[in-house]
Amino acid sequence: EDKVVQSPLSLVVHEGDTVTLNCSYEVTNFRSLLWYKQEKKAPTFLFMLTSSGIEKKSGRLSSILDKKELFSILNITATQTGDSAVYLCAVRGGSQGNLIFGKGTKLSVKP
Amino acid sequence: NAGVTQTPKFQVLKTGQSMTLQCAQDMNHNSMYWYRQDPGMGLRLIYYSASEGTTDKGEVPNGYNVSRLNKREFSLRLESAAPSQTSVYFCASRVEGYEQYFGPGTRLTVT
Numbered sequence: 001e002d003k004v005v006q007s008p009l010s011l012v013v014h015e016g017d018t019v020t021l022n023c024s025y026e027v028t029n030f031r032s033l034l035w036y037k038q039e040k041k042a043p044t045f046l047f048m049l050t051s052s053g054i055e056k057k058s059g060r061l062s063s064i065l066d067k068k069e070l071f072s073i074l075n076i077t078a079t080q081t082g083d084s085a086v087y088l089c090a091v092r093g094g095s096q097g098n099l100i101f102g103k104g105t106k107l108s109v110k111p
Numbered sequence: 112n113a114g115v116t117q118t119p120k121f122q123v124l125k126t127g128q129s130m131t132l133q134c135a136q137d138m139n140h141n142s143m144y145w146y147r148q149d150p151g152m153g154l155r156l157i158y159y160s161a162s163e164g165t166t167d168k169g170e171v172p173n174g175y176n177v178s179r180l181n182k183r184e185f186s187l188r189l190e191s192a193a194p195s196q197t198s199v200y201f202c203a204s205r206v207e208g209y210e211q212y213f214g215p216g217t218r219l220t221v222t
Contacts, residue, residue: 034210034211041215041216042115042214042215042216043213045210045212088154096159096167096169098144098159099156099211102153103151103152104153
């Protein structure tokens with residue numbers, strides 16, 4: 001059975017801290033891995049990582065994909081209260097080629 | 112562009128009632144999706160449509176039907192609502208090879 005596992009499920013940090021969110025997967029026919037941010041509404045896209053793009057960076061956020069070990073990490077440096085959200089990891093693959101989501105990591109950043 | 116729009120935003124139904132959730136996108140995307148999101152369960156795929164005129168079951172299709180009315184619109188119907196269908200429903204769309212864009216969601220309560 002295809003699955004995506006995120007850890008930790010929740011995390012509380014203080015502003016300025018650096019956090020690392022983890023995503024491991026066992027998905028057949030892997031095509032890509034995506035990270036989304038969800039703040040009480042629709043998920044918004046952060047990164048997509050594929051075999052041809054295993055490292056992405058945007059401002060204080062960065063992500064890497066390790067296709068050999070089947071995991072990805074999302075790093076957030078110098079966290080701000082606005083980073084508080086649920087971060088979703090999803091892998092496109094499986095028999096239908098659709099996104100398979102993890103349960104998310106809830107990040108709370110305290111002032 | 113409005114992106115992905117969904118109606119209604121909120122709905123309360125009694126057990127056994129029926130309703131249709133509407134979704135439209137103005138990005139000329141071929142693929143459209145319906146998800147439900149429950150606490151602690153992540154996003155689960157109900158149905159998807161890879162192109163106009165086709166629909167396929169996802170992970171949790173029981174109790175739902177869909178219609179891909181045209182390239183823009185993809186509706187989700189609950190014929191006889193049950194309390195287990197209380198959830199937040201998200202519609203999404205994408206172009207092959209790119210990320211999925213999500214609508215704002217419909218919060219449905221079945222009493």
